[in-house]
Amino acid sequence: MFGEDGLLNELLVERFNYCVYVVLLLIGLYAMIAKNNLIKKLIGMSIFQTAIILFYVSIGVKEGGTIPIYVAEHDPHGHHAEHAAHREEANATEATEENATTAAVSNEEDHGHHAPRSLTDEETFGYANPLPHVLMLTAIVVGVATLGVALALTQRIYRAFGTIEEDDVLAAIRAEDASTVIPDLLSTKPKRVKATQRKAKKA
Amino acid sequence: MKKVALAVTLFIGALLLYAAKDFSAWGDLQSPASASPVSKHFIADTGVDTEVPNMVTAVLADYRGFDTMFETVVIFIAGIAIIAILRCTGADADSPALERESDVATEPDLIVTNTVRLLIPVIQLFAFYVLAHGHVSPGGGFQGGVIMGASFILVALAWDLPKAMERLSVDRAVMLAGVGILIYAGIGLLSMLLGGEFLDYAELSHVLPVSPEMARYHAMLGVEIGVAFTVTAVMFAIYANLSTRGRLAGGL
Amino acid sequence: MTGLALFNLFILVFMVVAAVISLRLKDLLTASVVFGIYSFLMCLLWAEMGAVDVAFTEAAVGAGVSAVFLVATVFNVKRKSSD
Structure with a gap:
């Protein structure tokens, strides 16, 4: 399957960004599951998040497209003043030599009159897709706010247990659970006994 | 645990790579995302509808204004949540467990403080520029707010909190x-009271002396200022609580 | 391969390297700083891909504020990590 140079070529040359997004996503996911330190887990979470943002931004790219800000000739405000001056000039020349109204002048006049105009389909291909950018822009800022909440929880855990290693925290919680007897749990005890009996039978 | 994690990630990775094969090629003009009428409409008509040259700002604050408003609310809630998690009051605040070595008052470094004194006005002015110029160049409420924060x-880093x-x-x-x-x-709500829909x-333009398009242009600046307020305040509140374990005293 | 594509490739590879290093370091303060480097590389990549607003936000948020938040937390908890 990988012998065909078609697939490898497709993945590594034409879609290298997509491959890197997968790799970063996996690095983040692995860190979130396997790392023991809570701050390492959070760094993994951030990497996971930026990987997804990279994916979205990759979707918005267009071959030969520029940034999603209007270039001067499409800018609704860009050449207003210039065009107004131009128009006056054109009108003045029109008044003196009426026959000389060439197509070019009238064209330019037209353009100056309604500078903000709807772009044609071909022109829209000149700009990167703005929609993924918008979605990701807010995602980044919300992401840092949630990272802040997660870091606050980490500090709270450190205050309560004196460590931010997951194993130690879990051990401390188990020890605490074992030392406290809660009467309500008695009703669930028979089930546990049954489960252990079943295990014993199987063995 | 590590083996399970590795197996899970490799499995998901294989699935994702298999799916990546079906994505449209890099920068393809006819990919579903680029050829969709929504994206085309945003690019083609932003200039006509709002006279804003930066499409991202227009989509963020106008077309998807409702979304952005609640993103801002999320940030606000995150700020409150951090204060609720870390703030300690009463006897809890004086407990020795929270004391740190760095709480001993030290003289702030002369070079650092003087450099910061020079930098702060420039940073704040740049934040205002980013906020106000977000329609024309990259920038807007989120970025300006973060720089201001x-x-x-x-x-707080150079002196203390x-x-x-x-x-x-x-x-x-x-x-x-x-x-x-x-x-x-x-x-x-104002645009609702004036007869339109929420955030329309x-x-x-009924109360501003401008055309409906320019009313959208200026209202966008207004909502960006609102966003910048929230982001500035929440970023600072998060730092203040994180750096001092919620005691709001001493330096980092 | 054009210069731009090469630049792209360079950043993508270094980004993966930075991510792995920041997760392997045992000193959490260094890991936070390397994570800032990772964010900055990501921001460069997005700027190159035409997403200037996203890149700007990432430069301010990812490379700036979130690294500061991480450092602030590491200062208040243990600096050494077991893995």
Whole structure:
């Protein structure tokens, strides 16, 4: 399957960004599951998040497209003043030599009159897709706010247990659970006994 | 655990790579995302509808204004949540477990403080520029707010937190964050009162001496200012609580 | 391969390297700083891909504020990590 140079070529040359997004996503996911330190887990979470943002931004790219800000000739405000001056000039020349109204002048006049105009389909291909950018822009800022909440929880855990290693925290919680007897749990005890009996039978 | 994690990630990775094969090629003009009428409409008509040259700002604050408003609310809630998690009051605040070596008062470094003194006005001016110029160039409320918040964080880093809290206390920051959302929602409600729908800025042309398009342009600046208020305040509140374990005293 | 594509490739590879290093370091303060480097590389990549607003936000948020938050937390908890 990988012998065909078609697939490898497709993945590594034409879609290298997509491959890197997968790799970063996996690095983040692995860190979130396997790392023991809570701050390492959070760094993994951030990497996971930026990987997804990279994916979205990759979707918005267009071959030969520029940034999603209007270039001067499409800018609704860009050449207003210039065009107004131009128009006056054109009108003045029109008044003196009426026959000389060439197509070019009238064209330019037209353009100056309604500078903000709807772009044609071909022109829209000149700009990167703005929609993924918008979605990701807010995602980044919300992401840092949630990272802040997660870091606050980490500090709270450190205050309560004196460590931010997951194993130690879990051990401390188990020890605490074992030392406290809660009467309500008695009703669930028979089930546990049954489960252990079943295990014993199987063995 | 590590083996399970490795197996899970490799499995998901294989699935994702298998799916990546089916994505349209890099920069393809006819890919579903680029050829969709929504994206084309945003690119083609933003200039006509709103006269804003930066499409991202227009889509963010106008076409998807409702979405952005609640993103701002999420940030506000995150700020409140951090204060709720870390703030300690009463006897809890004096417990020795929270004391740190760095709480001993030290003289702030002369070189650092003087450099920061020079930098702060530039940073804040740049934040205002980013906020106000977001329609024409990259930038807007989120970026301007973060840069503004960073300038307060810089004060807290160079001196200590009380010095920064003289300028913006955490209580006031929370209030400011609420004000930001109220500005945003207020502009939305105003356009509702003027006969349009919620966040339909074109209706503001009844009270502003401009065309409906330019009303949208200016209302966008208004909501960006609201966003910047919230983001500035929340960024500073988060730093203030994280750096001092919620005690709001001493340096980093 | 054009210069731009090469630049792209360079950043993508270094980004993966930075991510792995920041997760392997045992000193959490260094890991936070390397994570800032990772964010900055990501921001460069997005700027190159035409997403200037996203890149700007990432430069301010990812490389700036979130690294500061991480450092602030590491200062208040243990600096050494077991893995």
